[in-house]
Amino acid sequence: MATLLSSCSSSSLLSTNYLSPPSLSPNLSQSLSFSSTCFLSSSISLSQRLSLSSCSSRTYSLSPFTVKAAAAVSEKKKVLIVNTNSGGHAVIGFYFAKELLGSGHDVTVFTLGDETSDKMKKPPFSRFSEIVEGGGKTVWGDVGAIGTVLDGLKFDVVLDNNGKDLDTVKPVADWAKSSGAEQFLFISSAGIYKPTEEPPHVEGDTVKADAGHVAVEKYISEVFENWASFRPQYMIGSGNNKDCEEWFFDRIVRGRPVPIPGSGMQLTNISHVKDLSSMLTKAVENPTAASGIIFNCVSDRAVTLDGIAKLCAKAAGLPVEIVHYDPKSIGSDAKKAFPFRNMHFYAEPRAAKDLLGWKSSTNLPEDLKERYEEYVKIGRDKKDIKFDIDDKILESLKVSVAV
Amino acid sequence: MAAVQHTFKPYPSLSLLPSSQSTFCGTKFITSVQYKRKVCQPKGALNVMASSKKILVMGGTRFIGIFLSRLLVEEGHQVTLFTRGKAPVTQPLPGESDEAYNAFKSKILHLKGDRKDYDFVRSSLAAEGFDVVYDINGREAEEVEPIIDALPNLEQYIYCSSAGVYLKSDLLPHREIDAVDPKSRHKGKLETESLLESKGVNYTSIRPVYIYGPLNYNPVEEWFFHRLKAGRPIPIPNSGLQITQLGHVKDLATAFIKVLGNAKASKQVYNISGDRYVTFDGLARACAKAGGFPEPELIHYNPKEFDFGKKKAFPFRDQHFFASVEKAKEELGIVPEYSLVEGLTDSYNLDFGRGTFRKAADFTTDDIILGKSLVLS
Numbered sequence: 173m174a175t176l177l178s179s180c181s182s183s184s185l186l187s188t189n190y191l192s193p194p195s196l197s198p199n200l201s202q203s204l205s206f207s208s209t210c211f212l213s214s215s216i217s218l219s220q221r222l223s224l225s226s227c228s229s230r231t232y233s234l235s236p237f238t239v240k241a242a243a244a245v246s247e248k249k250k251v252l253i254v255n256t257n258s259g260g261h262a263v264i265g266f267y268f269a270k271e272l273l274g275s276g277h278d279v280t281v282f283t284l285g286d287e288t289s290d291k292m293k294k295p296p297f298s299r300f301s302e303i304v305e306g307g308g309k310t311v312w313g314d315v316g317a318i319g320t321v322l323d324g325l326k327f328d329v330v331l332d333n334n335g336k337d338l339d340t341v342k343p344v345a346d347w348a349k350s351s352g353a354e355q356f357l358f359i360s361s362a363g364i365y366k367p368t369e370e371p372p373h374v375e376g377d378t379v380k381a382d383a384g385h386v387a388v389e390k391y392i393s394e395v396f397e398n399w400a401s402f403r404p405q406y407m408i409g410s411g412n413n414k415d416c417e418e419w420f421f422d423r424i425v426r427g428r429p430v431p432i433p434g435s436g437m438q439l440t441n442i443s444h445v446k447d448l449s450s451m452l453t454k455a456v457e458n459p460t461a462a463s464g465i466i467f468n469c470v471s472d473r474a475v476t477l478d479g480i481a482k483l484c485a486k487a488a489g490l491p492v493e494i495v496h497y498d499p500k501s502i503g504s505d506a507k508k509a510f511p512f513r514n515m516h517f518y519a520e521p522r523a524a525k526d527l528l529g530w531k532s533s534t535n536l537p538e539d540l541k542e543r544y545e546e547y548v549k550i551g552r553d554k555k556d557i558k559f560d561i562d563d564k565i566l567e568s569l570k571v572s573v574a575v
Numbered sequence: 576m577a578a579v580q581h582t583f584k585p586y587p588s589l590s591l592l593p594s595s596q597s598t599f600c601g602t603k604f605i606t607s608v609q610y611k612r613k614v615c616q617p618k619g620a621l622n623v624m625a626s627s628k629k630i631l632v633m634g635g636t637r638f639i640g641i642f643l644s645r646l647l648v649e650e651g652h653q654v655t656l657f658t659r660g661k662a663p664v665t666q667p668l669p670g671e672s673d674e675a676y677n678a679f680k681s682k683i684l685h686l687k688g689d690r691k692d693y694d695f696v697r698s699s700l701a702a703e704g705f706d707v708v709y710d711i712n713g714r715e716a717e718e719v720e721p722i723i724d725a726l727p728n729l730e731q732y733i734y735c736s737s738a739g740v741y742l743k744s745d746l747l748p749h750r751e752i753d754a755v756d757p758k759s760r761h762k763g764k765l766e767t768e769s770l771l772e773s774k775g776v777n778y779t780s781i782r783p784v785y786i787y788g789p790l791n792y793n794p795v796e797e798w799f800f801h802r803l804k805a806g807r808p809i810p811i812p813n814s815g816l817q818i819t820q821l822g823h824v825k826d827l828a829t830a831f832i833k834v835l836g837n838a839k840a841s842k843q844v845y846n847i848s849g850d851r852y853v854t855f856d857g858l859a860r861a862c863a864k865a866g867g868f869p870e871p872e873l874i875h876y877n878p879k880e881f882d883f884g885k886k887k888a889f890p891f892r893d894q895h896f897f898a899s900v901e902k903a904k905e906e907l908g909i910v911p912e913y914s915l916v917e918g919l920t921d922s923y924n925l926d927f928g929r930g931t932f933r934k935a936a937d938f939t940t941d942d943i944i945l946g947k948s949l950v951l952s
Contacts, residue, residue, distance in 0.1 A: 370851045439895070473746045475745055479746065
């Protein structure tokens with residue numbers, strides 16, 4: 173592998189964007205660009221970046237040369253995390269804050285809404301004292317008022333882990349720019365990829381043109397010199413705000429069948445949230461390597477829907493009965509019936525591995541054991557839960573002749 | 576004699592008209608200009624060996640070896656093919672120029688014998704002495720012993736294993752660190768890898784998934800092409816969502832070259848295949864695209880409802896089966912060149928599309944499936 177020692181006067185990127193933001197123009201804009209980056213650590217290599225316009229599904233391919241992210245020499249950063257107050261992504265900000273604090277950075281978490289709202293009684297918000305104990309600050313407000321709440325403050329890095337469209341992110345991005353933030357990070361979603369028959373979703377693949385996140389990615393790429401977008405899928409981890417594995421535990425622990433739509437062969441990606449947080453931290457500590465890049469923010473293993481059910485059962489040390497059903501047979505209830513998309517939904521974290529030297533640490537079998545222990549510890553196994561839709565599904569399966 | 580360049584790299588064409596250019600192994604026909612991924616390989620991307628090696632290829636006259644041996648000869652090595660001579664030692668590739676073929680033919684050497692005749696293997700190899708062995712057709716560990724015994728100064732043993740050794744798992748893709756299945760159909764490959772490890776040989780083992788490309792003798796793409804050509808519906812077991820993975824034979828040959836003399840590859844195992852996976856349904860459609868056929872009709876059926884006797888109704892394992900090729904990329908810089916449709920197009924244009932194939936069309940199982948009214952929608 174050829175290596176190039178560049179003179180270390182500055183870390184200069186000869187190219188601009190590694191991957192242009194999802195563009196919808198039909199013309200080809202390809203540019204081959206070389207970049208050489210000089211780090212204080214010893215691994216210096218020539219890297220080449222492809223810039224592709226994603227007007228069609230295409231193969232993402234990197235040159236064989238990879239950039240080795242700088243070793244531990246990283247300055248202390250002032251990081252602002254704008255966090256949603258509910259939903260699957262809420263826990264990302266919590267882990268990210270704690271990891272940054274652990275690495276010696278300065279962290280402020282700006283959570284949407286009111287500190288006194290009922291939403292703050294749920295995890296991870298109920299555990300925000302851990303952020304404060306770690307030396308971080310927690311504030312609340314609406315995105316429109318961000319300039320007021322954070323008046324006079326300047327951050328090196330701003331992460332928006334809240335908005336899903338321009339309406340909600342633009343105020344944050346604009347304020348971040350005007351207050352002098354150098355790096356803007358956005359939690360987007362792997363759900364914006366167009367379905368494909370050639371998985372996995374790879375950074376640069378076609379996305380749904382009308383997705384709010386797409387508009388945000390485009391906007392921040394225009395406003396900031398140094399921006400990055402992170403597209404997650406599903407995640408597990410203590411402090412999660414939205415059920416994931418719990419849906420399976422609820423049924424397994426009560427000896428109820430687990431109804432899975434379709435064949436159960438659908439692949440998805442369930443990451444431990446610490447994988448997401450470590451990827452974000454790498455981006456903060458290696459801003460040059462992360463600049464202008466879209467990252468699939470996921471672990472590096474896929475699991476089938478049947479597979480998750482089996483792994484959850486194994487983690488609980490209990491048997492599981494999986495039943496498959498045709499979601500069309502239950503009509504409008506189908507969406508609420510099952511917590512995952514009824515299709516292959518699998519992205520791989522190639523950009524993070526290639527450009528940040530990031531490694532996945534998710535180990536579903538082990539992680540689910542911990543999750544199950546907590547599930548029991550909080551007494552959820554004894555909770556009285558209604559399974560109305562499940563019952564509907566099971567009933568419908570009895571009626572029609574089993575396939 | 577002019578040096579003839581054999582290169583696998585599909586050079587991108589930026590013209591707006593479909594263009595064909597003569598590269599090694601025939602015509603690279605670019606059917607769509609929509610995009611061309613431009614990969615700039617720095618000079619010397621293929622290992623430039625400081626010295627020419629004396630290389631033995633076990634096999635080499637049927638599929639992988641045909642492409643590999645050309646690259647080896649081109650790199651300046653002395654290449655001997657060990658085969659029984661059932662297939663011709665050399666044959667011109669579709670689209671290969673006479674000049675290129677003759678240059679290759681004049682340099683390749685043949686050692687005729689049966690690799691199962693262990694005494695002969697021992698004596699003939701010991702007499703010759705080789706620096707490197709590429710074992711392309713080895714199946715059982717015992718086949719490897721006489722080779723290693725005969726060549727005490729062997730620099731590297733490069734083995735074509737199989738991703739079929741991986742234990743079936745709910746967590747995918749398969750990675751080189753994953754559990755293997757000692758009871759699999761490919762346990763001979765596993766036992767060979769273990770033997771190489773235990774003998775302290777400097778080995779490198781390559782695990783391909785499904786290999787495809789011109790001259791494929793395993794009816795992978797050919798199976799689809801037969802049906803597409805006949806205008807028949809394509810019967811696919813169960814949901815058609817099963818995910819598999821194809822790797823182009825030329826990319827595999829290139830990977831084999833890249834591990835040659837590479838210290839990083841010492842005693843390592845690498846998955847080598849395409850860098851995207853594909854569903855069964857998607858593969859049927861990709862084959863149609865490659866051959867310029869209209870979108871095919873796909874019929875899904877429950878294989879449990881049929882008795883096909885000894886015949887195979889579908890050329891792939893009825894399960895998810897794919898492997899990550901990241902290790903080879905990260906450690907050795909091995910990146911496949913061909914995307915699925917590009918590769919299938921290459922195979923179609925150089926093989927099936929010219930009227931050549933290995934197995935004649937056999938629609939017996941299709942007719943059994945189509946004949947029954949019980950099919951899954």
